[in-house]
Amino acid sequence: MFGEYSLADLSSIFVMQGFAGLILFSVYVLMALGLAIIFGQMGVINMAHGEFMILGAYVTYLCSGFFQTHLPSLFGAYFFIAMALAFLASGALGMLVEWALIRHLYKRPLDTLLATWGLSLILQQAYRSIFGPREVGVELPSWMMGSIPVTDSIEVQINGLFVIAVTTVITLGVALLIYRSRFGAQIRAVMSNRPMAGAVGIDTEKVDRYTFGLGCGIAGIAGSAFTMIGSTGPTSGQLYIVDTFLIVVFGGAASLLGTIASAFSISQTQSTLEFFLSGSMAKVLTLLAVVGILMLRPQGLFTLKVRR
Amino acid sequence: MAKDISDTENGLRSPLRRKLLMGMAGLPALALMPRPSFAAAPPTSAVNTTGLAVTDTEVTVGILHSATGTMAISETGSIQAEKLAIAQINEAGGVLGRKIKVIQEDGASDWPTFAEKAKKLLVNDHCAAVMGCWTSASRKAALPVFEQYNGLLYYPTFYEGLEQSKNVIYTGQEATQQILASLDWVHKEKGAKTFFMIGSDYIWPRTSNKIARKHVENVLKGSVVGEEYFPLGHTQFNSVINKIKLKKPDVIFADVVGGSNVAFYKQLKAAGIDLSKQTLLTISVTEDEIDGIGGDNIAGAYSCMKYFQSLKNPNNEAFVAAFKKMWGEKTVIGDVTQAAYLGPFLWKMAVEKAGSFDVDKVVAASPGIEFKQAPEGYVKIHENHHLWSKTRVAKALPTGQFEVVYESPELIEPNPFPKGYQ
Secondary structure, three states, rough: OOOOHHHHHHHHHHHHHHHHHHHHHHHHHHHHHHHHHHHHHHOOOOOHHHHHHHHHHHHHHHHHHHHHHHHHHHHHHHHHHHHHHHHHHHHHHHHHHHHHHHHHHHHOOOHHHHHHHHHHHHHHHHHHHHHOOEEOOOOOOOOHHOOOOOOOOEEHHHHHHHHHHHHHHHHHHHHHHHHHOOHHHHHHHHHHHHHHHHHOOOHHHHHHHHHHHHHHHHHHHHHHHHHHOEEEEOOOOHHHHHHHHHHHHHHHOOOHHHHHHHHHHHHHHHHHHHOOOOOHHHHHHHHHHHHHHHHHHOOOOOOOOOOO | OHHHHHHHHHHHHHHHHHHHHHHOOOOOOOOOOHOOOOOOOOHHHOOOOOOOOOOOOOOOOEEOOOOOOHHHHHEEEEHHHHHHHHHHHOOOOOEEEEEEEEEEEOOOOOHHHHHHHHHHHHHHOOOOEEEEEOOOHHHHHHHHHHHHHOOOEOOOOEEEOOOOOOEEEOOOOOOHHHHHHHHHHHHHHHHOOEEEEEEEHHHHHHHHHHHHHHHHHHHHOOEEEEEEEEEOOOOOOOHHHHHHHHOOOEEEEEOOHHHHHHHHHHHHEEEEEEEOEEEEEEEEOOOHHHHHHHHHHHOEEEEEEOOOOOOOHHHHHHHHHHHHHHHOOOOOOOOHHHHHHHHHHHHHHHHHHHHHHHHHHHHHOOOOOOOOOOOOOOOOEEEOOOEEEEEEEEOHHHHHHHEEEEOOOOOOOOOOOOOOOO
């Protein structure tokens, strides 16, 4: 299989292939983080996760237009502002949805699936009515395009590096928030025992609302970052939803570490298989492996021991 | 009941009713008044013997596309083009002296819905013709309905071929028309020998690539160094891009569609593949798609289609101006949009040639119909219900438009069942 290529060719391809796997890993973590918080911490199956991502993407699109016409001198830095706004917009919508819809359904987890699926259809049609059915192109600042040549044959994509950096920052931020902050302690308390958490004076409704908002906000950031590598259209969110659920379920719903481990194993399997087999076949084999492992370990890779 | 009767008796005596009756007495005089555009209209009984929705002043035509759902992104342009064509026909006096009335149904990107709505348009609305369908899947779903109820469908999309129905006129290109001339061009112009094919995993890219592979191997004596398919909606192409880098093909032959298309070109650009040095030939990118991909990301790629918005001829300039006037300055016009625009005109000409709206007569009159005002230039309907058309190769510019670099010298004969390519 490799006989026809020179050693230099091969080694550089292995480096770049490793990098491709790393990018895919970051993309998966970023997609799944928001869902892992909502599904893992609250038990809500949020089918509209993809649409919250696309809201972030559309916010980025609007920002890029705004900066191009009104503040062209700051265009190079608009992406950071866009990501912050994407977080706020998706988070705010998330909190609104929690207040109007989700909180009435906490006792009926399967109904949240239907309700959020309906919400995803409503959001898709809303995007279609507001932004038009066609995909929109998001202008990127020129420093984010292209690649850095490391050697003659090894090139590193700038947007790949950017996604990796964003993912690292967000993941660390979320880990600190959940495991090192007062708010995080409250989230974990509510998750492990809701009545007791309420009894010691934690406002569980407020914690729920902020948790849902946080998850959706992170989805918004992910959507914003993905304008660099994917499409922005009313139904683009659907492209991510299956992979996202796969990662969260495979990782073990309630564990942040599990999400990361599962994103890592799925992305590496996928990108390695894609290189040796064809794309569709790689997907089939990855899914088969996931199904097989879940049959042996239905709780996912990692689980927290909590009293239900 | 009793109340009704008393109302009627009352009505007989009312002064209003008397006035109305007097007015009605004047009705026959209306028929004698001059009617400029309808003067030549033949009687309805003569032009409609099969119970279609045709009156003395109107004929009903259906539009069946997805205005909602995933496919709305692509089908919106077709709806706009068909409405423009119908508005222009009506402005010029209609068809056989009758204005076209449109009934629009939404296929909602769901194939069974297409079949259901097609049945509604034919059975309930008695549409004389339907402009519609976009994906092959929606056409395949609606086809049995059109055949069963003897409807007439004008289908605008370029597609994989391998189909021919009495009840369908295909106004887009079938695969051999679109692909072969452009492969010949890239072989001659760029000396291309090795090809890497990448597509979405469904019937159209697979059939198109099969045809392309046969042509590359048997006619051009080149080789295919890779053929890859990705599920619809796949968004991560870094691995296959590495594979392309390793194989160093002369030409990347791409038929990725939908959201994957955007991801593919963005990642290709990010991976440092410079399309001004690496030749890329695509059969799935029109001006519509570039809107989402971003002109910068795809500049330098070659697309092969029969129509580009930038074509320089008087027909096209008028068409582009009219389209923008009706749908806004910012809209772009892709290949399929233009093909959809042809449908109503081809139908009008066939109806006028047949002197009847009856589907059988219109179908019989269709082969040989020529449309000289087509934006793409001259087209003609073949015996096999596809169009003779030229194929063009154009280079994508950063502005999102195309610059035509090659045009087949002759009209290419449609050949939906190509021998030696299956």
